[in-house]
Amino acid sequence: MSGLVEMGKRAQVAGLTLAQAKTQKKNEALLALAERLVANTAIILAANEKDLASAADNGVRDAMLDRLRLTAERVVDMAEGVKQVATLADPIGEVTHMWKNQADLTIGKQRVPLGVIGIIYESRPNVTVDAAVLCFKTGNATILRGGSEAFHSNIALVKIIRESLAASDFPADAVQILEDTSRETAQGLMKLNAYLDVLIPRGSARLIQAVLENATVPVIETGTGNCHVYIDKEAQQDMATKIIVNAKASRPSVCNAAETLLIHEDVARAFLPSIVAKLREENVEIRGDEQVAAIIPDIIAATESDWETEFADYILAIKIVPNDDAAIAHINKYGTKHSEAIVTDNYFTSQKFLQQVDAAAVYINASTRFTDGFEFGFGAEIGISTQKLHARGPMGLNELTSTKYIIYGEGQIRE
Amino acid sequence: MSGLVEMGKRAQVAGLTLAQAKTQKKNEALLALAERLVANTAIILAANEKDLASAADNGVRDAMLDRLRLTAERVVDMAEGVKQVATLADPIGEVTHMWKNQADLTIGKQRVPLGVIGIIYESRPNVTVDAAVLCFKTGNATILRGGSEAFHSNIALVKIIRESLAASDFPADAVQILEDTSRETAQGLMKLNAYLDVLIPRGSARLIQAVLENATVPVIETGTGNCHVYIDKEAQQDMATKIIVNAKASRPSVCNAAETLLIHEDVARAFLPSIVAKLREENVEIRGDEQVAAIIPDIIAATESDWETEFADYILAIKIVPNDDAAIAHINKYGTKHSEAIVTDNYFTSQKFLQQVDAAAVYINASTRFTDGFEFGFGAEIGISTQKLHARGPMGLNELTSTKYIIYGEGQIRE
Known part of the structure; x- marks a missing residue:
């Protein structure tokens, strides 16, 4: 648990730096990451082999094995996905409206990062890269908790992401992953209110239900569609x-x-x-x-x-x-x-x-x-929200932002 | 607990009706409620007397007694507040933007009510009327849970609100209050995910902390300012x-x-x-x-x-x-x-x-x-959010809405 608090602190510090990062510099870091992923294909596939071998030992079904499997082609696809995020407009800094109040203050509502986003997910290791880069583009630090079945793949991918970020002069702690995949640590993450601004579960209905029941951190529910x-x-x-x-x-x-x-x-x-x-x-x-x-x-x-x-x-x-x-x-x-x-x-x-x-x-x-972020024209999708708070329906980059009121005065005080 | 589920069901049904209500009709109902509150001043003050008497018996401090106390003048103030909400623009139905996607679908993002809002609060009975009418104006059904110290005042106020709504052809169940102020029932409300879309705690840091720790329903945190x-x-x-x-x-x-x-x-x-x-x-x-x-x-x-x-x-x-x-x-x-x-x-x-x-x-x-909804020009304030999800800072009527994508097609299917 103390490990979690340390991770939370590091994520929060990294988040403050990310929040101030220039769009151009974020995009360059994404393009560099895309290259580094492809250059490290052998390392990624070797790690993935370990996951596939232990899954096969555990009698995992073929359909699941396919979700877990990475190939050179899938690594290229992953990298293409990262490049595509670099081409999207950066929502951070946008002032969605601005007005004068009766005290003659100029008040603007500006998009800012959420801060630190926790992602709890299962199976497919491409979610690791996908979630990390969407959060990075929107100036958010990420704490990832992947499934134990993709453990080696996820650790290898996050290591490459962190090295790449550091090489691009960003804090490596912008992206962290829990190396302990125990249920206790996941539950600790769900209650890390002092450091996490939101938790997004991606996976089975059972996973989402477990997060809803245990989290005290605000959750965005995704998933079921009847x-x-x-x-x-x-x-x-x-x-x-x-x-x-x-x-x-x-x-x-x-x-x-x-x-x-x-x-x-x-x-x-x-x-x-x-x-x-x-x-x-x-x-x-x-x-x-x-x-x-x-x-x-x-x-x-x-x-x-x-x-x-x-x-x-x-x-x-x-x-x-x-x-x-x-x-x-x-x-x-x-x-x-x-x-x-x-x-x-x-x-x-x-x-x-x-x-x-x-x-x-x-x-x-x-x-x-x-109903899909790409089909709606958002250029990305972090999930489809089935709750009414914060975001409803497909979530793109805008849904990974919060707002901040910026107020320009001339010495006004409240009567 | 089965009582809570029944309340939840009734609130949800009432919410569907409220969501479709015309603005003019909602405003007329608010003006009628303002009149009925003043007309029932004697009943309200008699109920308030009971709360004041038991608070005095329990040795409650003067400052607290003052927060609890209603007078004829305060009832008039309450009614004026209700009238003022009638004058505010109705955010429901507003299409904030609309565009065409690559499949030539016309997609609009429309403001809709959140649905059913739970409010857990303490002390001041004017919160009962305030919260109920802001939620009503935005087409939301409300389940209120006030503090035991204002029990009789709250029950009397909600009875008047419900009678007034019914007289204006609205479902009385648009506004309900828990008559059982036990901690168990409050905890049940915090976990009523099937019926509640959001829970807003208003009151002491201790109350808000208890809601954050126990709720599985999405919460909007309000409060502390250092x-x-x-x-x-x-x-x-x-x-x-x-x-x-x-x-x-x-x-x-x-x-x-x-x-x-x-x-x-x-x-x-x-x-x-x-x-x-x-x-x-x-x-x-x-x-x-x-x-x-x-x-x-x-x-x-x-x-x-x-x-x-x-x-x-x-x-x-x-x-x-x-x-x-x-x-x-x-x-x-x-x-x-x-x-x-x-x-x-x-x-x-x-x-x-x-x-x-x-x-x-x-x-x-x-x-x-x-930092205040009225000072910012929102015309109302349901609280000041200190979280980053959904709403941040002063919350007015817009913050009591969700969105829905409305999509106009001509037979499009997804390739």
């Missing part, structure tokens, strides 16, 4: 079909994929047979209520729990609804407030859905799959 | 004197009052005698380091703990520093990142201070006492 597509009675069949197939089957494992299709009873009989046929071509299993079964007999009966579940798989629940109110009520009851879409030609129905559905991203006539 | 005024070598003596006297002595009990004066060694001998004389006229006790004692002999020697302390009293610590770097380092080490001021005529020194001091509000040539 998303819906609602096909209105005034929807175009072709558009509706393309959107639900894309939302469900283009990448079912991600949080912006759809889990339930809601369809208006007036068009269910006409639309569902071809929609289900298309989904089955993509190997999607259909679960539906009795009304759906009356149209598509060979489906699995949906249970209450199906409406609540983020399948993250080739499974879609379908429910027929009598009107848009029922669709909106279903979404607000079962959804996780992530991404929700309506397909309709009707102006008033679209506006009602947009305003009444409570979610981070609400779509008219588009796939839920667009 | 604020500094730094008098540079190029400061004007008159301006410097006025600012430190105002910052320290105009209202020492509040969080934006100054606790430590830092003064450049080049002007200490010239400025300190008259500054200290003025402060002593205001009954301020001076604590200083050895260098200060060499100029003003009859002071108390400052200890390390004096630099860390928010006195919230007529006490000022004074330290002589060799340069601006030492002043900035002292502030970044001991300050609570609340409000910090420099007095200087030098452009470069002022800019350096503004950028390098890490605080919610940094002043050039003005008193720290201006």
Whole structure:
């Protein structure tokens, strides 16, 4: 625990330097890091081999091994990602608005770094580089806590990052990693309020839940998406079909994929047979209520729990609804407030859905799959927030900043 | 605890209605509430009498009794406060920016309510009305948990608020209060993540610490201010004197009052005698380091703990520093990142201070006492955030909102 406090102090000191760093100098450091990563490919892959070997010994599944595996190509991709962050606009220093108050003080709201950001994550070692450089670009110091399965890879990557930062005249302590991957130390990090400004967990629902339950440091919750597509009675069949197939089957494992299709009873009989046929071509299993079964007999009966579940798989629940109110009520009851879409030609129905559905991203006539920092044009993504505080939806560089009021006076005192 | 879940559910349902309410209708409900409060003065004062009587029985100090006491005049003030909130611009629905992405989707970022806000507070019953109406204006449902010392007053006020809301065709459950003021129920509220979007503690440092330690719901930390005024070598003596006297002595009990004066060694001998004389006229006790004692002999020697302390009293610590770097380092080490001021005529020194001091509000040539939602021109204040997440510094109506991305498509799917 005293080790954590020391790390926290060093991060805070490094953060004060980072907060004052010029954009040009930060970008040069990022480009130098990209080069150094590629130049150290052999060292990175050797460390990764150790992780892969012990994972194989522990009988880790192939899919997990693939997430863990680094290759020369993946190191190049990592470096390209770092270069790309160097090209993004630096939000730090921006004064988002400025006004005079009644005492004639000029008050500006300026973007500043959050300070020290903790990241707790699992598996993929590229998160180490990704998180560190996004935080660095926004002038934040980072304390990383990766999963034990990627231990050697993460340590090797952080060593290269720290050497590179030092070579670019930045404090190496801008990026630190916990070398002790015990649960106790992770819990200590979650309570390091004196030094950490925010904690961002990235990984499984179980990891995020553990952080939410134990952290006293402010947390940004990321993750679960039980998303819906609602096909209105005034929807175009072709558009509706393309959107639900894309939302469900283009990448079912991600949080912006759809889990339930809601369809208006007036068009269910006409639309569902071809929609289900298309989904089955993509190997999607259909679960539906009795009304759906009356149209598509060979489906699995949906249970209450199906409406609540983020399948993250080739499974879609379908429910027929009598009107848009029922669709909106279903979404607000079962959804996780992530991404929700309506397909309709009707102006008033679209506006009602947009305003009444409570979610981070609400779509008219588009796939839920667009909820993503890169797709939104942010140029980066540190995660997708599913809470309402600080940031909601895809988080880019702006979401890694706080603000500070800067006040210009001429000797004013308060009456 | 099951009672809490029921309250949470009702608040969430009420929140969905509030989120859709028209501004005009919300304002009419606020004006009706202001009238109803005044009309029910006798009931409010009778309830308050019970609280005052049991506080007196419990030997509560006079200053506390005064905070607890309501009078006909204070009820009128409360009602005026409610009317004033009706006049403020409604932030809900504002689209802060809107753009096209590369898939030609039109993406807007719209202000929406946070949802359900929990407020845990102490003593003053006017917080009950204040918090409830600010949350209501921004379309948020509220679950209040007041202190046991104001129990009868709070219950009476919430009953009037609920009746008034219902009479204005709003769900009464937009405002609820815990009738059980036990610690267990408060702790249950702190963990009501399924229904609460944020928890705002208002009160003593001990209360805020307890909430920070126990809450799993996102918290906005408010409170402590260990604020500094730094008098540079190029400061004007008159301006410097006025600012430190105002910052320290105009209202020492509040969080934006100054606790430590830092003064450049080049002007200490010239400025300190008259500054200290003025402060002593205001009954301020001076604590200083050895260098200060060499100029003003009859002071108390400052200890390390004096630099860390928010006195919230007529006490000022004074330290002589060799340069601006030492002043900035002292502030970044001991300050609570609340409000910090420099007095200087030098452009470069002022800019350096503004950028390098890490605080919610940094002043050039003005008193720290201006850190306040009303002084900043927000028209309201729910508290002053001392954390960096979501909101930093004075929080007005905008800080009681979240955002939602609204996306207009034409059938786009993600490649």
